[in-house]
Amino acid sequence: MAEPDCLFCKIVAGDIPADLVHETATTLAFRDLQPQAPVHVLVIPKQHHPTAAALVDNDPSVLAEVIAAAGDVAVSQGVSESGYRLVVNTGSEAHQTVFHVHVHVLGGRSMGWPPG
Numbered sequence: 807m808a809e810p811d812c813l814f815c816k817i818v819a820g821d822i823p824a825d826l827v828h829e830t831a832t833t834l835a836f837r838d839l840q841p842q843a844p845v846h847v848l849v850i851p852k853q854h855h856p857t858a859a860a861l862v863d864n865d866p867s868v869l870a871e872v873i874a875a876a877g878d879v880a881v882s883q884g885v886s887e888s889g890y891r892l893v894v895n896t897g898s899e900a901h902q903t904v905f906h907v908h909v910h911v912l913g914g915r916s917m918g919w920p921p922g
Contacts (some may be wrong), residue, residue: 809854814906818852818896828882833875843895844914845883849876856905857896876911878913885913893921 808815816822818834824918827847838846851868855861861869873892882884890913895902 807854809906811852811904813904814848814850814908815854818850822842828875828879830871830875832871835875835879842910843912843917845880845885845911847883849879849881849909850906855907857902858894858907859896861907872907872909876909879911880913882914883911885911889913889917891917891921894917909916 808819813822817824817836824834824836826834826836828849832852833849834852835847835849838848849872851861851865851872853865853868855864855868858869861872876892877886880890890911891914893910894907895910
């Protein structure tokens, strides 16, 4: 299922170009256009789900595939040993700007705490 006005659905369809770094049958990973760290990759399910909760409600096994793909991205981008952060923003107050669930893989520098 795809949403015709969704930016990430358009990337999955190939209608909008992206700097792809990883792909599986159910997931796609590409570099963020406004990186917040030296490594900043977004991992998305290919099917449209607006939030992580919606994805779990509809197809929980795909959430596991997204997290596994994020781990593969961390390895391929050279941050698996030094450390990386996975972030899922849910809702406008959490600054989710594209309502197609996505996991940010952030690494390549020390990540302070608390975030934000």
